[in-house]
Amino acid sequence: MLLTIEKLICGGDGLARLPAGSSGNGPTGNALPSNKGRGRGKAVFVPFVLTGEKIEATLTEEKSGFARANAQAIVEPSPYRIEPPCPYFGRCGGCHYQHASYEHQLEIKKEILRENLRRIAKLELECEIEVHPSPPWNYRNRSRLQVQTRPEFAAGYFKLSSHELLPVEECPISSPLINRGIAALWQAGRAGKALEGVREVEFFANAEANENDTDGNKNDTRLLVELLCAPEARRAAVRAWAEELCASMPEIAGVAAFHEPRKGVQEPLVAVGASEFTYRTKTAAYRVSAGAFFQTNRFLIDELVKIVSAGRSGELALDLYAGVGLFSTALACDFRHVVSVEASQTAASDLQYNLPVNGKAVESAAEQYLTELGNKGRVGKAGVLPQFDLAVVDPPRSGLGDRVARLLASAGAPRVTYVSCDPATLARDLVPLQAAGYRIEKVHLVDLFPQTYHLESVLQLVR
Numbered sequence: 052m053l054l055t056i057e058k059l060i061c062g063g064d065g066l067a068r069l070p071a072g073s074s075g076n077g078p079t080g081n082a083l084p085s086n087k088g089r090g091r092g093k094a095v096f097v098p099f100v101l102t103g104e105k106i107e108a109t110l111t112e113e114k115s116g117f118a119r120a121n122a123q124a125i126v127e128p129s130p131y132r133i134e135p136p137c138p139y140f141g142r143c144g145g146c147h148y149q150h151a152s153y154e155h156q157l158e159i160k161k162e163i164l165r166e167n168l169r170r171i172a173k174l175e176l177e178c179e180i181e182v183h184p185s186p187p188w189n190y191r192n193r194s195r196l197q198v199q200t201r202p203e204f205a206a207g208y209f210k211l212s213s214h215e216l217l218p219v220e221e222c223p224i225s226s227p228l229i230n231r232g233i234a235a236l237w238q239a240g241r242a243g244k245a246l247e248g249v250r251e252v253e254f255f256a257n258a259e260a261n262e263n264d265t266d267g268n269k270n271d272t273r274l275l276v277e278l279l280c281a282p283e284a285r286r287a288a289v290r291a292w293a294e295e296l297c298a299s300m301p302e303i304a305g306v307a308a309f310h311e312p313r314k315g316v317q318e319p320l321v322a323v324g325a326s327e328f329t330y331r332t333k334t335a336a337y338r339v340s341a342g343a344f345f346q347t348n349r350f351l352i353d354e355l356v357k358i359v360s361a362g363r364s365g366e367l368a369l370d371l372y373a374g375v376g377l378f379s380t381a382l383a384c385d386f387r388h389v390v391s392v393e394a395s396q397t398a399a400s401d402l403q404y405n406l407p408v409n410g411k412a413v414e415s416a417a418e419q420y421l422t423e424l425g426n427k428g429r430v431g432k433a434g435v436l437p438q439f440d441l442a443v444v445d446p447p448r449s450g451l452g453d454r455v456a457r458l459l460a461s462a463g464a465p466r467v468t469y470v471s472c473d474p475a476t477l478a479r480d481l482v483p484l485q486a487a488g489y490r491i492e493k494v495h496l497v498d499l500f501p502q503t504y505h506l507e508s509v510l511q512l513v514r
Contacts, residue, residue, distance in 0.1 A: 053126065054095060056104045059159050060166060061474055063147030063504035065100035067108070068092035069118060071387040072409055090402045095120050098211065099141055099150055101129035102159075122328040131155035138221050143213040146224065146502040153187045153501060160506040161496055164474045171478035172485065180494045181360070182507065185351050185503040192349040194225040194272065196233065204240030206233070206252065226349060228271040228302060229254045235300045245384070246292040246337055248284035253277040255339075257304075257330050258349050271349065274300070275328050277341050278308040278320075286321055293323040304328050307341035317342060331355070337405050343398040344374050348499040356381045358495050358509050365440030369464065371417045374447045375401035376410070378470075382443070383407045388441075392420045417446070421458035439464040450476025453483055460487030472499075476509060488514040 069092035094117045100106055105127040112119040124374035125132070136148035148156045154435070161180050168174045197216050207219035220237055221230050224272045232254040239245060273312035276296065280289060289496050293306035305324030307315045327340035333353045339345050346352050359378050362384035373379050373391035383389045389410040393399040399414040406412055413420060420437065442464040444451060450457065450473060458481065467489060471477035481491075495509040 052106060052110075054097065054106050054108045054269050054378050056097065056100045056102055056106065058102050059066070059100075059163065060096070061163050061504065062489075064096040064098050065104070067095045067097055067106075067120075093118055097122055098147070100125075101132055101151055101155070103127075104129050104132070104188055114283070131157075138408075139208075139217065139219055141381050142210055143207075143219060144213065145222075147504045149502050153184070156501065157182050157184060157496070157498060158188075160498065160504075163504075164494075164496060164506060164508055167474035167478045168481070171475060172481040174478070174481065174485070174491070175203050176491065176494060178491065178494060180496050183351065183495060183497045185348055185498045188223050189226055189497075190348045190350050190501060191222075191225045191229065192256045192258065193253065193345070193347045194222060194229050194233075195251055196236070198236075198240075198245070198249050198252055200240075200247045200249075202247050204237075204243075204245045205212045206236050206240065214486065225254075226256045227273045228256045228274060231302070232274050232276070232300065235296070239296065239299060240257075244292070244295060246284075246288060248281045248289075249278050249292070249308075250281055251277075251279035253279075255345075255471070257328050258352075259331055271367070272302065273304045273328055274302050275304055275325070275339075275341055277305045278306060280308055280310055280320055282310055283467055284320065286309070290321045290323060290445065293321055297324055304408075309342065332491070335405075337375050337377065337380070339375050340397050340401050343401050345396065346377060346499065351497055355470075355497050355499070355507070355509070357472065359443055360385070363441050363466070367439050367463065369439045369442040370445075371420070371459075372447070373402055373412075374398050376405040376412075378443050378445065379410055380405055380407065382441070383410045386440070392417055417444075417451070418455050418458065421455065421462060425458060425461055441466045441468065443468045444472070445470035446476075448473045448476065451480045453480075456480045456483040460484055460489070464465065465514060469510045469512065471508050471510070472505065474506065474508065477510070481510075484512060490514065 056067050058066050060066050070090045097120045100122055106122040107124040108120040108122050110118050110120045115238040131152050132150055135153050137149055140146055141206045146500040183367055196369045198206045198426040199216055205218040207217045210217045255275040256424045257273045259270040259272050289308045297303045305326055307326045308321040310320050330337045330339050360381040367388045368382045368386040370379045373393045379389050379391040391402055392413045392415055393402050403412040489512040491510055493511040497507045
């Protein structure tokens with residue numbers, strides 16, 4: 052049937068509507084229920100389209116409240132449509148926007164961020180969204196590939212909306228050194244040297260800041276490799292394969308292998324060479340261990356830190372979900388004290404190492420820390436600490452949640468900086484923060500994930 056794309060939504064799909072009064076054929080060939088007399092047609096979600104396009108589509112799934120379809124032909128293309136440069140695009144589940152010019156991708160993300168704030172938080176922005184673009188290719192410093200050894204070796208990503216492996220031999224959004232690592236992995240696999248029981252291989256590239264660079268950190272010189280192994284994988288065999296992988300590529304600083312997580316805990320299996328390395332930005336150097344989180348866009352890390360920390364100073368800052376201390380180390384330059392809270396044992400160890408003397412690392416979940424803070428008061432070695440002048444939060448995709456958002460508001464910081472990787476959970480969390488008197492001062496869209504629907508935003512709140 053012929054569909055018109057109304058807009059793009061969070062998740063990468065385009066939104067269209069089944070024609071009112073029509074009934075088409077579903078994926079099994081059965082007639083779909085008619086929309087006649089129902090007013091506006093049922094929502095249809097279509098990947099790899101752009102706003103305003105007219106498409107010929109085939110329905111692939113039909114539920115009571117919505118349907119899904121694939122575009123068979125673009126009848127009237129958007130003026131922003133381009134030819135995707137990656138041969139895997141459309142089959143690989145990693146990228147969603149390669150068919151749009153990069154400038155248009157930024158406009159798409161701005162509107163999605165604005166709409167989520169409007170629809171979920173009932174918030175009409177009074178300020179402009181400040182956009183911070185990225186070089187659109189080779190930006191990732193971390194890439195994780197799925198691996199299979201039978202019936203033949205293959206490494207790659209999951210297919211779109213699937214857990215079926217798509218073999219991938221190069222990835223244009225990953226750094227050049229990571230692509231060389233992918234090539235080395237394929238070379239080993241084709242030579243029959245792949246190890247059965249390795250489920251995932253993740254490459255993490257460092258950055259050596261060069262003062263002559265004008266477009267960010269791009270000198271990736273070392274790789275840290277993480278292996279995720281099945282429970283039956285044998286230590287000796289994994290170690291031998293890791294040593295061979297290191298020997299095949301001198302840029303590999305080390306290989307750390309883990310068993311698949313059990314009850315949420317990732318069990319170390321083998322370490323060959325270094326299990327951490329130093330990630331250098333233009334402003335600081337961070338120890339990052341295998342298994343610890345670090346931002347993935349190697350071009351925008353300094354920009355992100357600057358947005359969060361520039362112009363902020365005072366007595367005491369709080370950094371929740373601090374990771375290895377990306378923001379804490381910068382905040383420590385202009386705050387007398389910084390308290391950094393991180394739940395991951397691995398990241399918390401790096402955090403303790405990276406913090407300067409005026410920083411305090413706390414290994415705790417954010418909710419537990421804020422709850423104890425409310426129960427016991429802010430008591431330190433020197434007595435009662437002053438009130439937080441700034442709280443920075445950088446939660447996972449699931450966001451803060453209502454309880455943590457309310458506890459954060461109770462902590463009483465006059466300024467909160469919220470770093471978000473999901474506009475829907477961000478908008479949800481803003482509801483209790485607004486109810487507690489916070490208002491938005493500035494909104495930044497930091498495009499850490501070009502070619503994908505993922506977007507990073509930084510909201511600066513005051514009360």
